[in-house]
Amino acid sequence: MTSARDVDVETRPGALIRGEFPIFETATYLNSCSQGALSHRVRDAVEEWLSGWDANGAEWDFWVERNETFRSAISRLLHAQAEDVAVTTSVSQGVSALVSALPLDERNRIVISEYEFPTVGQIAHAQELRGAEVVHVLPGSDGEIPAERFAEAIDQRTALVCCTTLSYRSGHRHDVGAIAEAAHAAGALVLADSYQACGAVELDVRSLGADVVTGGTVKYLLGTAGLGFMWLRPEVRQALVPTQTGWFADEDIFAMSIADYSPHRSARRFDSGTPPVPALYAGVAGLSLVQEVGVQAIEAHVRGLVDRLLDGLESLGATVPTPGDPSRRGPLVCVRSNDVTALVRALAAERMIVSSREDKVRVSLHLYNVDEDVDRLLEALARHRALLT
Numbered sequence: 001m002t003s004a005r006d007v008d009v010e011t012r013p014g015a016l017i018r019g020e021f022p023i024f025e026t027a028t029y030l031n032s033c034s035q036g037a038l039s040h041r042v043r044d045a046v047e048e049w050l051s052g053w054d055a056n057g058a059e060w061d062f063w064v065e066r067n068e069t070f071r072s073a074i075s076r077l078l079h080a081q082a083e084d085v086a087v088t089t090s091v092s093q094g095v096s097a098l099v100s101a102l103p104l105d106e107r108n109r110i111v112i113s114e115y116e117f118p119t120v121g122q123i124a125h126a127q128e129l130r131g132a133e134v135v136h137v138l139p140g141s142d143g144e145i146p147a148e149r150f151a152e153a154i155d156q157r158t159a160l161v162c163c164t165t166l167s168y169r170s171g172h173r174h175d176v177g178a179i180a181e182a183a184h185a186a187g188a189l190v191l192a193d194s195y196q197a198c199g200a201v202e203l204d205v206r207s208l209g210a211d212v213v214t215g216g217t218v219k220y221l222l223g224t225a226g227l228g229f230m231w232l233r234p235e236v237r238q239a240l241v242p243t244q245t246g247w248f249a250d251e252d253i254f255a256m257s258i259a260d261y262s263p264h265r266s267a268r269r270f271d272s273g274t275p276p277v278p279a280l281y282a283g284v285a286g287l288s289l290v291q292e293v294g295v296q297a298i299e300a301h302v303r304g305l306v307d308r309l310l311d312g313l314e315s316l317g318a319t320v321p322t323p324g325d326p327s328r329r330g331p332l333v334c335v336r337s338n339d340v341t342a343l344v345r346a347l348a349a350e351r352m353i354v355s356s357r358e359d360k361v362r363v364s365l366h367l368y369n370v371d372e373d374v375d376r377l378l379e380a381l382a383r384h385r386a387l388l389t
């Protein structure tokens, strides 16, 4: 894999791509963990959708084609086959369909990490109404949740293990491969919610270890809300029949039958109703930017920025829960504050856009960020040092 040091400064994405994103004319944008910045290309794509609607009314065939274009683009991103990718309207929709396919009989346990996004935890607990038992795996005092902790929680009653690839709360990265080994040894499936990784971290489903990988386009994939994906290992999706479904998941959408349920052979059985058309235009355009730069180049670029940020934070004496080890983190760095609301507000007043969770400021780096963004933030944090813990 390329390291940050191997990427020539002249060819690093940052400055080369920044002109695509107008927000940098007026702000230092460091909040891709919440939402990626809007590009000219995505704006143009959404306008193309509106113009087509004006000119032609319902462009049904083109919409369906966009859905398949997105499915193919995601399959390239994940090194997967398109037939193993479902197009979803959110992680929530995909994961709900996934658990609806689990019988939850003698295997009724769902093991979840403490770093899951609320939607995964809530969907798991909703299955208690169907007889499920939810087991939480907690981090140690260093904030890490090593695979051994998962292994202790997994047994022959475990149906599903949820280990988010990268924590939205702290920036920790799970060792999905080692967790999957423990889960598979007990016959359980593994779901890796990779929303905080996809687009900024190389994800290869052939080696990741998970059986199901999901994410969406709002963040590092540079699209907008209402669109996600779910990859399923072929033998897993063949075996799972969702009871939460929709007509776009049917074997033949145009059969228009109300007489039976015949889910599609492919991962499309986890699709739902009418595709999210505006989000598809934005999603395909955003993803094209990511793929033109290349996720490996983005990951290496981001690693360089994160190293720079972590060095600076150390000099400031800031408390950083995100791991120092590059293999245990990604594009998100969290910094503790004694008044996180005040700190986010103070930075916003200086046109530096970050977000927060609990007592931590979240700073996320992506392809359009440059060293100067990091330096500007560090200078501001030095001025607001009293708000750091």
Ligand SMILES: Cc1ncc(COP(=O)(O)O)c(C=O)c1O
Pocket (backbone or CB within 6 Å): 089, 090, 091, 092, 093, 117, 119, 164, 168, 193, 194, 195, 196, 216, 228
């Ligand atoms: C890790 C993670 N999973 C899921 C989501 C969102 O899920 P959904 O697409 O259901 O809104 C987010 C953020 O919004 C997230 O950070």
